[in-house]
Amino acid sequence: MSIIKQAQIAKEASLKLAVLPTKSKDKALAAIANALKNSASAILEANKKDVEMAKKSGLNEVLIKRLVIDRQKIREMVDEVKNVARLEDSVGKVLSQVELDNGLMLYQLTCPIGVIGAIFESRPDAVTQISALCLKSGNAVILKGGSEAKNSNKALVSIISKASESNGIPKGALQLIETREQVSQMLKLDDCISLIIPRGSSKFVKYVQEHTKIPVLGHSEGICHVYVDKDADIKKALDICFDAKCQYPAVCNAMETMLVHKGIAKKFLPLMIKKFRQAKVEMRGDENTRKIVRNIDKAAEKDWKTEYNDLVLSIKVVGDLNDAIEHINKYGSKHTDSIVTENKNNADTFMNLVDSASVMWNASTRFADGFRYGKGAEVGISTAKVHARGPVGLEGLVIYKYKLVGKGHIVKDYIGKNAKKFKHKVIKKLF
Amino acid sequence: MSIIKQAQIAKEASLKLAVLPTKSKDKALAAIANALKNSASAILEANKKDVEMAKKSGLNEVLIKRLVIDRQKIREMVDEVKNVARLEDSVGKVLSQVELDNGLMLYQLTCPIGVIGAIFESRPDAVTQISALCLKSGNAVILKGGSEAKNSNKALVSIISKASESNGIPKGALQLIETREQVSQMLKLDDCISLIIPRGSSKFVKYVQEHTKIPVLGHSEGICHVYVDKDADIKKALDICFDAKCQYPAVCNAMETMLVHKGIAKKFLPLMIKKFRQAKVEMRGDENTRKIVRNIDKAAEKDWKTEYNDLVLSIKVVGDLNDAIEHINKYGSKHTDSIVTENKNNADTFMNLVDSASVMWNASTRFADGFRYGKGAEVGISTAKVHARGPVGLEGLVIYKYKLVGKGHIVKDYIGKNAKKFKHKVIKKLF
Numbered sequence: 001m002s003i004i005k006q007a008q009i010a011k012e013a014s015l016k017l018a019v020l021p022t023k024s025k026d027k028a029l030a031a032i033a034n035a036l037k038n039s040a041s042a043i044l045e046a047n048k049k050d051v052e053m054a055k056k057s058g059l060n061e062v063l064i065k066r067l068v069i070d071r072q073k074i075r076e077m078v079d080e081v082k083n084v085a086r087l088e089d090s091v092g093k094v095l096s097q098v099e100l101d102n103g104l105m106l107y108q109l110t111c112p113i114g115v116i117g118a119i120f121e122s123r124p125d126a127v128t129q130i131s132a133l134c135l136k137s138g139n140a141v142i143l144k145g146g147s148e149a150k151n152s153n154k155a156l157v158s159i160i161s162k163a164s165e166s167n168g169i170p171k172g173a174l175q176l177i178e179t180r181e182q183v184s185q186m187l188k189l190d191d192c193i194s195l196i197i198p199r200g201s202s203k204f205v206k207y208v209q210e211h212t213k214i215p216v217l218g219h220s221e222g223i224c225h226v227y228v229d230k231d232a233d234i235k236k237a238l239d240i241c242f243d244a245k246c247q248y249p250a251v252c253n254a255m256e257t258m259l260v261h262k263g264i265a266k267k268f269l270p271l272m273i274k275k276f277r278q279a280k281v282e283m284r285g286d287e288n289t290r291k292i293v294r295n296i297d298k299a300a301e302k303d304w305k306t307e308y309n310d311l312v313l314s315i316k317v318v319g320d321l322n323d324a325i326e327h328i329n330k331y332g333s334k335h336t337d338s339i340v341t342e343n344k345n346n347a348d349t350f351m352n353l354v355d356s357a358s359v360m361w362n363a364s365t366r367f368a369d370g371f372r373y374g375k376g377a378e379v380g381i382s383t384a385k386v387h388a389r390g391p392v393g394l395e396g397l398v399i400y401k402y403k404l405v406g407k408g409h410i411v412k413d414y415i416g417k418n419a420k421k422f423k424h425k426v427i428k429k430l431f
Numbered sequence: 432m433s434i435i436k437q438a439q440i441a442k443e444a445s446l447k448l449a450v451l452p453t454k455s456k457d458k459a460l461a462a463i464a465n466a467l468k469n470s471a472s473a474i475l476e477a478n479k480k481d482v483e484m485a486k487k488s489g490l491n492e493v494l495i496k497r498l499v500i501d502r503q504k505i506r507e508m509v510d511e512v513k514n515v516a517r518l519e520d521s522v523g524k525v526l527s528q529v530e531l532d533n534g535l536m537l538y539q540l541t542c543p544i545g546v547i548g549a550i551f552e553s554r555p556d557a558v559t560q561i562s563a564l565c566l567k568s569g570n571a572v573i574l575k576g577g578s579e580a581k582n583s584n585k586a587l588v589s590i591i592s593k594a595s596e597s598n599g600i601p602k603g604a605l606q607l608i609e610t611r612e613q614v615s616q617m618l619k620l621d622d623c624i625s626l627i628i629p630r631g632s633s634k635f636v637k638y639v640q641e642h643t644k645i646p647v648l649g650h651s652e653g654i655c656h657v658y659v660d661k662d663a664d665i666k667k668a669l670d671i672c673f674d675a676k677c678q679y680p681a682v683c684n685a686m687e688t689m690l691v692h693k694g695i696a697k698k699f700l701p702l703m704i705k706k707f708r709q710a711k712v713e714m715r716g717d718e719n720t721r722k723i724v725r726n727i728d729k730a731a732e733k734d735w736k737t738e739y740n741d742l743v744l745s746i747k748v749v750g751d752l753n754d755a756i757e758h759i760n761k762y763g764s765k766h767t768d769s770i771v772t773e774n775k776n777n778a779d780t781f782m783n784l785v786d787s788a789s790v791m792w793n794a795s796t797r798f799a800d801g802f803r804y805g806k807g808a809e810v811g812i813s814t815a816k817v818h819a820r821g822p823v824g825l826e827g828l829v830i831y832k833y834k835l836v837g838k839g840h841i842v843k844d845y846i847g848k849n850a851k852k853f854k855h856k857v858i859k860k861l862f
Contacts, residue, residue, distance in 0.1 A: 114786070190640075215646060216646070236838075306581075360836070372845070385830050387646075387818040389832065401820065408671060410673075431526055431541065
């Protein structure tokens with residue numbers, strides 16, 4: 001089938017899916033969870049092909065690890081789908097309500113966006129997560145996974161589609177595309193697709209933004225900072241910086257640059273760097289860092305802009321809080337940044353002025369995640385500044401529509417000399 | 432000054448403007464209102480130049496009318512700015528609050544978007560409205576108005592900038608650009624500008640979307656429908672359709688196509704068409720309409736897709752409610768559509784299934800407007816399906832950031848065998 005035809009079918013399905021009651025969607029999600037459980041061997045078999053192919057083609061270890069599905073992974077997928085079923089429906093919520101005049105009532109209600117194009121990297125479990133979140137939020141979705149996971153994705157989509165369609169979900173609400181060429185074609189279908197969610201490198205997200213008129217919710221890189229303030233508690237600073245860098249360095253919410261106030265650097269840096277050396281963290285420091293601790297490589301300008309995704313860290317000693325904020329707003333990726341301090345004023349200034357999706361005080365950047373934020377699941381972490389920002393769960397997959405209910409009201413009555421006045425009585429406020 | 436430099440200055444200003452307290456912003460708005468009042472003669476003089484030039488170049492009557500500023504218009508501008516000062520601040524509102532664990536609190540707070548690029552048509556009063564709304568919502572803005580209003584815009588921006596900057600608004604928070612070339616350059620500055628709001632034709636909005644990576648909030652055309660159901664009250668239907676078409680035909684929320692259920696067409700159409708003929712509405716009907724009323728031109732396929740913005744109307748007799756919904760979702764512009772009926776089920780079905788920003792029941796499409804919806808003012812009416820939809824006021828000019836406040840919390844404690852459990856106690860829900 002052509003991608004144009006696929007998108008048209010998805011569009012038609014989305015209009016029906018948008019008005020399905022919560023119960024029907026949850027029933028379908030339960031059926032999907034069941035089907036995944038019962039189709040374990042088919043999934044494992046398909047995945048085996050992908051892994052063999054990947055090994056042959058010399059894909060690196062880390063990527064192969066992300067590609068592999070085992071029985072434990074399937075159990076996790078099943079649980080994730082069940083979790084999404086348990087989440088509160090984000091569709092049909094009244095955001096605001098205003099009585100414009102007697103008998104003329106305005107409702108602002110959440111509704112699905114329509115058709116979402118989701119493009120993601122090699123992890124095949126993204127298929128189940130994104131499908132479940134889109135279904136629950138009433139959106140049709142066109143998925144494009146990594147080509148290394150081709151067989152796994154195909155098997156998963158087939159199982160999910162079958163289970164959902166035989167449980168009342170409109171046919172074609174979930175579609176899979178497989179080639180890059182199909183992605184370029186999809187980016188042109190602004191008539192049918194209302195939002196593109198690309199997950200991947202900053203370069204990839206920029207490519208997508210350059211090649212489409214469709215709104216893009218960028219889930220891009222994370223150049224996250226921890227700033228250790230002059231008034232920091234040293235123990236907290238050591239723990240938070242270590243956690244932010246070492247607990248799981250391959251992810252977007254790990255720390256890439258540590259900023260340290262000059263007034264605490266001599267006390268803090270030797271202790272911190274010792275800890276990092278024990279954990280085999282490769283460090284690159286600015287001049288002042290290298291004056292305090294020997295044998296640290298020199299950080300180049302490009303280090304401040306690099307997402308290492310690895311046990312590598314750049315370190316800079318800053319003159320004061322404002323220098324730290326300026327550095328973050330200049331080099332960061334507006335993802336997640338944390339201050340360690342016992343000074344409430346400094347914490348407030350930092351959290352207000354740092355222009356990032358998540359700003360933190362005395363907590364590890366690693367907390368920035370849909371599950372930890374209490375969303376149950378996430379489609380990703382948005383570094384965009386419109387629609388949805390930071391970890392995006394079900395509430396980021398809806399928009400709203402206005403419903404105005406009258407009794408034959410016309411505008412002419414509210415215009416001119418004897419114009420009726422609006423009441424504008426607020427019954428529920430947006431915020 | 433180069434547009435790149437302008438955008439950088441706007442970006443720097445936006446970071447400071449974002450944290451200004453409501454009082455300071457309102458004080459500046461009051462000063463702007465005052466300055467506009469006191470500079471009436473300078474504004475009128477600049478506008479006179481534009482109008483003379485426009486007449487010389489043969490600009491059409493309607494556009495010249497929109498271009499003209501008189502003392503009454505200045506009073507209206509002053510009032511609008513004062514109104515915006517009175518509106519509740521949309522910045523710093525707590526959207527949600529979750530206690531993730533003891534001592535670890537997550538806040539989701541509204542904040543400004545950053546720098547907004549606003550491109551609009553010839554009406555110079557858009558300058559005051561957009562500037563006031565951006566200032567109040569803490570956003571810097573780069574304005575590009577119609578070239579016909581060049582002198583008027585320049586005068587207004589100079590007055591507004593001076594008044595606001597001498598009242599604590601960061602220098603450069605309001606910028607004007609004047610040429611199309613500067614617009615194309617602006618569209619490339621995704622490092623500094625976070626949102627583009629283009630107002631104008633569908634073609635223009637598409638042009639903008641095609642030439643930028645920056646998110647675009649499309650304020651595009653309105654192909655609005657009124658559907659007269661089989662169960663309509665004829666009197667209400669006559670009033671609503673007449674109001675929707677004739678009260679102010681040049682605007683985007685006027686009706687362009689009237690759909691009539693076949694079961695009521697014979698009774699309703701002759702009465703309605705008589706009224707429209709008296710008001711000199713030019714009508715184009717489908718075959719069934721033309722069978723019921725003589726001397727109606729034949730509607731072509733392209734009529735269903737046309738925003739006339741004039742006393743022209745296309746009319747179609749439909750088989751049932753579903754046909755009406757299908758027609759609207761196929762040909763409409765997702766702006767505003769209304770059903771006239773006494774049947775609640777039909778109204779609900781219509782309002783749920785029509786995929787438009789505003790759906791109405793027994794009310795004129797002309798109500799779809801920021802002021803009438805109780806927003807005080809609007810930057811425009813969005814036909815986009817992400818971020819902000821329908822009439823967009825202050826609340827559409829903000830996004831949110833997450834603030835996480837801990838006491839040294841690290842993620843490692845929540846991972847593995849003896850992992851602590853999250854509490855996820857919801858203190859305030861998003862919706």
